[in-house]
Amino acid sequence: MNDIPHAVVADSLIKQFGRFAALRGVSGEFSTRKLYVIVGENGAGKTTLLRIMAGLSHPTRGMVSVLGNRNVKEVRAHIGYMAHPSLLYDEMTGMENLGYFAGLYGIQQASNSAATCREVIASVNLDPDLDRRVGQYSQGMRQRMSLARALLNDPKLLLLDEPFSNVDSRSAKEMAGLLGQLRNGGKTIFVVTHQPALLAEVADEFVWMEAGKIVKRNSSLEASPQ
Amino acid sequence: MRFFAITRATLAKDVRLEWRSKDAINAMLFFSLLVVVIFSFAFDPTAEESRRIAGGLVWVAFLFAAIVALNQTWARELRNQVLDAYRVSPAPANPLFLAKAFGNFIFVSVLEALMTPLFIVFYKLRALGSAWELLPIAVLGTWALVVNGTFFAAMSLRTRSREIMLPLLLFPLSIPALLGMVNATTAILTGEESARFWIALLVAYDVVFTVACLLLFEVVLEAE
Numbered sequence: 001m002n003d004i005p006h007a008v009v010a011d012s013l014i015k016q017f018g019r020f021a022a023l024r025g026v027s028g029e030f031s032t033r034k035l036y037v038i039v040g041e042n043g044a045g046k047t048t049l050l051r052i053m054a055g056l057s058h059p060t061r062g063m064v065s066v067l068g069n070r071n072v073k074e075v076r077a078h079i080g081y082m083a084h085p086s087l088l089y090d091e092m093t094g095m096e097n098l099g100y101f102a103g104l105y106g107i108q109q110a111s112n113s114a115a116t117c118r119e120v121i122a123s124v125n126l127d128p129d130l131d132r133r134v135g136q137y138s139q140g141m142r143q144r145m146s147l148a149r150a151l152l153n154d155p156k157l158l159l160l161d162e163p164f165s166n167v168d169s170r171s172a173k174e175m176a177g178l179l180g181q182l183r184n185g186g187k188t189i190f191v192v193t194h195q196p197a198l199l200a201e202v203a204d205e206f207v208w209m210e211a212g213k214i215v216k217r218n219s220s221l222e223a224s225p226q
Numbered sequence: 227m228r229f230f231a232i233t234r235a236t237l238a239k240d241v242r243l244e245w246r247s248k249d250a251i252n253a254m255l256f257f258s259l260l261v262v263v264i265f266s267f268a269f270d271p272t273a274e275e276s277r278r279i280a281g282g283l284v285w286v287a288f289l290f291a292a293i294v295a296l297n298q299t300w301a302r303e304l305r306n307q308v309l310d311a312y313r314v315s316p317a318p319a320n321p322l323f324l325a326k327a328f329g330n331f332i333f334v335s336v337l338e339a340l341m342t343p344l345f346i347v348f349y350k351l352r353a354l355g356s357a358w359e360l361l362p363i364a365v366l367g368t369w370a371l372v373v374n375g376t377f378f379a380a381m382s383l384r385t386r387s388r389e390i391m392l393p394l395l396l397f398p399l400s401i402p403a404l405l406g407m408v409n410a411t412t413a414i415l416t417g418e419e420s421a422r423f424w425i426a427l428l429v430a431y432d433v434v435f436t437v438a439c440l441l442l443f444e445v446v447l448e449a450e
Contacts, residue, residue: 054314057450077316087311089239089302091246103235104315106228149311 004068007032007157007188008053013062015048015212022048024212025062030190032156035183037199038192040209046192047084049209050159053190054081067157077105080155084162086146090135094121094145095128098152105153120148125174139166147175151182158182158189164198172198196221232317236325243302244333250295254337257294261287262341266348276349281411284345285404288338289371293393295333296375299326300383309383319444323376327439330372338364354417363410363421366428370403373432377439380446403431 008030015023023045030036038046051057052064055072067075081087088097098117107113118128124144134145147163160179164172172195180202183189191199196206200221208216244250265283269275303309312322345351353360375396382391410424 056310056313076314079314081310081314083307083310085307087308088306089243089308090306091243092239096242100235100239101311101315103232104312104317106316153315 004032006030006065007034007067008190009063009065010049011063013049013052013059013064015045015052015057016060021212023052023059023062026209026212026214027062028207028214028217030188032188033183033186034204035179035189035191035199035202036205036207037196037203038190038207038209039194039196043211044209045212046209047161048212050081050161050190050192053157054079054159056081075157077153078156080150080153080158082146082150082158082160082163084165086134086142087149088134088142088146091133093131093133094126094137094148097134097145098149101149101152107152116152120151121145123151124148124178125171140168140171143167144171144175147178156187158187160189160191160193162193163191164193164195176202229318229321232321233325233328236322237328240299240302240325240329241332244329250298250333251336253294253298254291254333255340258287258291258337258341259344261290262344262348271349273350273352276351277354277415278412280345280349280351280415281408283349284342284411285367285407287341288334288368289397289400289404291337292330292334292371292375293396295330295337296372296379296396297389297392299330299376300379304383313447319447320440322447323380323439323443326380327369327373327376330376331368334368334372335364338368351415353415355414355421357414359414359421359425360411362425363407363414363428366425366432367403367407367410369432370407370428370435371400373436373439374399374403377435377443377446380443384449399435403428406431 006029010026010028013023013026014021026045026049038049040046048057052059053066055076063070066072067078069075095117098121099113102113102117107116121128124147126141126144126148134142137145143163143166147160150158150160163175167175176198179189179191179199183202193199204219206218206221207214271279378395379392382388382395385391406424406427410421410428413419413421413424
């Protein structure tokens, strides 16, 4: 899996919800160890594309290969996914949440699990000893804890949907820097965002989507589509 | 090995969440208490009549009350879309189902343990048959309610009116189990006949539906 040239290959992906086509033939190859920023208006199909890459949604037609495998289920252990909602239990603390999810990824042994959880929580600049339930976190803290959950399994492919929403600008810049470090560490990262400028310094490629299609790919943010 | 570890961890997490919120238990207790009190005022039966109707009354009350817990089980996973975090992980589907079913079994059993003494007092109940047989009936009957209930609650998760959908799907399929529970309980309370046939029916029902739910749950979980 380490030698595959493309982390994601999409071929004529179509996704329909009833009569509405969220994706209308998305094709493209996305290399490993790169940070891609997916940009577009609401309803452009960004989240749908990300969910298909995560294996949470299945294309109506077309094919997607993730980490060299057409069956996304088989590579789930190597995918980290952060959605717009937090994917965390509000009634549990950050450590309790991550402890539970660590078990799902087979990080079983109690000492290993706790050490891994503390490490990823610290990596997003949160205090692992914070004895407060996630429901009492600020929106920014919740976003960072959600990122920590996505990083828990040390994924090769990281899929982030709006990671900067409701995060203050300083924290957003810190998160962007962290994403750059993770990419430098060998991860492939896809970020769906309405704030692409935050990632201008660390992104390898910007991908513009419009009405369910990829309309442009470029290494700089300036060259936005017509 | 990992299968059981995930089941245990998910069950522990659900019990912890319920202990902190008490959403399901409080609603179930309140509902059952209302049923006991209202029916005792409405009927005022003699001890003999009580023995004949109590089986039906008790199990129908538990069935309706269980719906509250069953809906709550998955509603918890929908908040913040936490279910997606499970789906995106490499964990198999069935530990999630089993943990939810065991969790509901515990919650409904706690309800039964708290409400049974009240039923006995309000309806002046005394078993004329072998009372110990009520225990396997309670275990088998409760499992029959929660195993299908957990499955259909998951199925109705993405429907618009899932609170209505769950009873619509669950009640018709629960009729054989309900017959078994009610008749077995009545047989023991009245002491007129053996409950063995109804207990065997409950065992068969539980085995068939547990296997069917385990075979089909992955499809339900992966459905969009």
